[in-house]
Amino acid sequence: xxxxxxxxxxxxxxxxxxxxxxxxxxxxxxxxxxxxxxxxxxxxxxxxxxxxxxxxxxxxxxxxxxxxxxxxxxxxxxxxxxxxxxxxxxxxxxxxxxxxxxxxxxxxxxxxxxxxxxxxxxxxxxxxxxxxxxxxxxxxxxxxxxxxxxxxxxxxxxxxxxxxxxxxxxxxxxxxxxxxxxxxxxxxxxx
Amino acid sequence: xxxxxxxxxxxxxxxxxxxxxxxxxxxxxxxxxxxxxxxxxxxxxxxxxxxxxxxxxxxxxxxxxxxxxxxxxxxxxxxxxxxxxxxxxxxxxxxxxxxxxxxxxxxxxxxxxxxxxxxxxxxxxxxxxxxxxxxxxxxxxxxxxxxxxxxxxxxxxxxxxxxxxxxxxxxxxxxxxxxxxxxxxxxxxxxxxxxxxxxxxxxxxxxxxxxxxxxxxxxxxxxxxxxxxxxxxxxxxxxxxxxxxxxxxxxxxxxxxxxxxxxxxxxxxxxxxxxxxxxxxxxxxxxxxxxxxxxxxxxxxxxxxxxxxxxxxxxxxxxxxxxxxxxxxxxxxxxxxxxxxxxxxxxxxxxxxxxxxxxxxxx
Numbered sequence: 001x002x003x004x005x006x007x008x009x010x011x012x013x014x015x016x017x018x019x020x021x022x023x024x025x026x027x028x029x030x031x032x033x034x035x036x037x038x039x040x041x042x043x044x045x046x047x048x049x050x051x052x053x054x055x056x057x058x059x060x061x062x063x064x065x066x067x068x069x070x071x072x073x074x075x076x077x078x079x080x081x082x083x084x085x086x087x088x089x090x091x092x093x094x095x096x097x098x099x100x101x102x103x104x105x106x107x108x109x110x111x112x113x114x115x116x117x118x119x120x121x122x123x124x125x126x127x128x129x130x131x132x133x134x135x136x137x138x139x140x141x142x143x144x145x146x147x148x149x150x151x152x153x154x155x156x157x158x159x160x161x162x163x164x165x166x167x168x169x170x171x172x173x174x175x176x177x178x179x180x181x182x183x184x185x186x187x188x189x190x191x
Numbered sequence: 192x193x194x195x196x197x198x199x200x201x202x203x204x205x206x207x208x209x210x211x212x213x214x215x216x217x218x219x220x221x222x223x224x225x226x227x228x229x230x231x232x233x234x235x236x237x238x239x240x241x242x243x244x245x246x247x248x249x250x251x252x253x254x255x256x257x258x259x260x261x262x263x264x265x266x267x268x269x270x271x272x273x274x275x276x277x278x279x280x281x282x283x284x285x286x287x288x289x290x291x292x293x294x295x296x297x298x299x300x301x302x303x304x305x306x307x308x309x310x311x312x313x314x315x316x317x318x319x320x321x322x323x324x325x326x327x328x329x330x331x332x333x334x335x336x337x338x339x340x341x342x343x344x345x346x347x348x349x350x351x352x353x354x355x356x357x358x359x360x361x362x363x364x365x366x367x368x369x370x371x372x373x374x375x376x377x378x379x380x381x382x383x384x385x386x387x388x389x390x391x392x393x394x395x396x397x398x399x400x401x402x403x404x405x406x407x408x409x410x411x412x413x414x415x416x417x418x419x420x421x422x423x424x425x426x427x428x429x430x431x432x433x434x435x436x437x438x439x440x441x442x443x444x445x446x447x448x449x450x451x452x453x454x455x456x457x458x459x460x461x462x463x464x465x466x467x468x469x470x471x472x473x474x475x476x477x478x479x480x481x482x483x484x485x486x487x488x489x490x491x492x493x494x495x496x497x498x499x500x501x502x503x504x505x506x507x508x509x510x511x512x513x514x515x516x517x518x519x520x521x522x523x524x525x526x527x528x529x530x531x532x533x534x535x536x537x538x539x540x541x542x543x544x545x546x547x548x549x550x551x552x553x554x
Contacts, residue, residue, distance in 0.1 A: 012260060020260040024253060032248040042517050042524060046252050053256045057263050109228040112235055120239035125519065143240040148205065164203075171202065178236065 005068040013060055024053070027072055030145045034073070037128050037140050038080055048083070052076050070154040073145055077137065077155055084133065107179050111186050119185070127177040135170035142167055192219045197226050201233050249524045489550060491530050495538055496549040498522065510537040510554065 005026055011019035031052055035045035052075050056063070063071050115123075128136055141147050141155060153163035192200075192215040200210060207230065210216050220227050499506060502521045513531060516522040522530070532538060532551055539552035 015260075017257070017260065021257060024256050028253065028256060029246070029248055030244050032252065033244050033246060036518060037243070040512075040514055040518070042249070042514050042527060046249050049248065049252060050255050050259070053259050054263075057259055107228060107232065109224060109231050112228060112231045115235060117238060117242060120235050121242040122519065124236065124239040124243065143237065144244045146244070149203070168202065175232075175236075178232075 006065075009063070009068050027069070028053075031072070031076055033144050034076060034140050035080065037125075037144065038133070038137055039083065040129065044083070048076070048079055051079060055079075067151055067154065069145075069147065070151045073141060073147060073151075074155045074157075077141070080137065107182050107186075111182060114189075115182060115185065123178055123181050123185075124174075127174055127181065130177055131170070131173060134166075135173050138166045138170040139174055192216055194219075194223060194226055197223075198229060201230055207234055207237065246520070492538065492549040492551065494526075495530055496547050498526075499540070499549070500547060506540055508540055508542045510552070511540050511549070513538070 005023065008019045008023050008026075012023055028049060032045050032049045035048040036042065039045055039048070052072060055075050056072060128139070131139065138152070138156075141152055142149075147155060149163050149167060150160060152167065153160045156163060156166070158166075197210075197216055197219055200216065201207065204210055210230065211220060220230065495511065498516075498521065499511075504516070504521060513522060513527055517524060517527045530538070535554060536551050537554045538549055541548040541550070
């Protein structure tokens with residue numbers, strides 16, 4: 001049984017439908033969610049996901065080994081940046097990010113445990129919308145797409161240290177927002 | 192292990208469950224409430240992200256992506272054997288695989304077809320023709336001077352007192368009685384000045400028709416009072432001519448209630464209240480608008496309102512973001528497609544007390 005995405009990829013290129021289906025199962029959902037959270041447009045997210053699969057198939061010669069996941073998400077990231085540029089988004093992903101201080105208000109363990117699964121999901125969704133585009137993309141690549149820090153560095157074409165800093169800063173921003181929202185929830189629910 | 196080290200470990204760890212199992216971290220976690228809270232928070236965040244990642248993509252997306260492989264492998268294989276397979280048609284079809292292009296292509300095609308259909312429709316609005324053409328008269332050309340003199344001489348022989356100006360001005364052959372006896376006699380009876388004016392007005396109509404924009408709607412208001420009198424007289428004459436009709440039958444036929452056409456005409460000199468065509472149209476449009484406003488409850492708007500009410504979402508007053516609703520799982524993607532308004536419009540949520548109203552509004 002094929003286990004790695006790279007092996008599935010080889011089989012898919014030889015016409016194996018089930019391998020292609022498995023590849024969609026592995027990356028289709030996370031790609032769609034990546035585009036959806038970054039564009040907030042259901043139809044565009046579906047179109048872009050389709051386009052990623054079309055591109056990887058068309059430019060199959062360009063894949064020269066390594067991590068298939070990194071390659072796929074690199075294409076996805078480039079498509080997203082192209083879309084942002086088309087829609088007049090500012091120049092994305094500046095090299096030097098300003099240092100972010102930890103502004104999160106500490107939340108008690110019982111408050112965290114009292115928050116339900118669905119509530120947390122909704123809170124994350126709200127906070128992602130409020131995050132700046134760079135941080136949102138970084139967070140989505142790591143926590144939605146499940147990329148490791150080295151894979152993220154490869155996708156974003158940057159040194160490992162810079163990738164780490166980006167993730168840390170993005171998380172600090174997200175955590176501060178989440179903690180604030182959780183405190184509000186706590187007051188509302190009288191916890 | 193101190194708090195900072197554990198924090199770094201938590202943020203970089205791929206498996207959070209493994210952190211508690213390491214002896215150093217386990218010991219610290221037992222004694223530090225903040226780090227326990229931190230670990231619990233991280234677990235919740237990752238679970239939340241995992242739940243978002245597991246949200247289903249649209250069902251048709253899988254089918255589209257599965258088709259990519261089938262469509263792209265076949266041309267690739269054909270290309271190896273037959274270099275002519277990469278024709279312009281293949282390339283066009285390949286470029287049309289992208290969904291937005293398909294939509295744009297279809298929209299363009301529909302637009303073109305509807306334009307062709309609109310242009311092919313016959314003009315249904317009545318166009319007023321010049322009287323000379325409408326009555327089937329032929330355009331008359333002035334006769335040469337010699338013929339005129341001959342005709343005048345003939346007329347003199349018949350004892351008709353015709354002034355030469357008549358034929359000169361109107362250009363009508365005075366002696367052409369065999370062909371158009373009735374018409375000619377009428378034209379002869381006309382004063383030269385009258386004829387001159389008539390020909391002027393005909394020319395004006397002709398020039399108007401020439402200047403008219405093709406396809407423009409022309410409204411013609413007839414004098415209904417005159418029509419009425421003429422109609423009434425005509426019907427009375429028709430009824431009187433029928434010998435079998437009795438006096439009672441005739442009275443019944445002439446009764447004002449029998450038909451509204453025989454209503455009493457307005458007295459002479461009194462201005463009959465008449466509406467201009469534009470007034471009639473605007474009044475009709477206003478009535479229609481009122482009816483539409485009172486009757487039109489958009490079923491899609493109602494559907495959306497019911498969905499909002501049943502989901503218990505507290506949306507602020509204003510435009511509804513359908514994508515947002517879909518993303519949060521309140522609106523399935525099939526319904527989203529069905530409810531998405533045309534570009535430039537949006538669903539507007541209005542709150543009056545506890546009552547919600549959803550309607551289309553221009554953005």
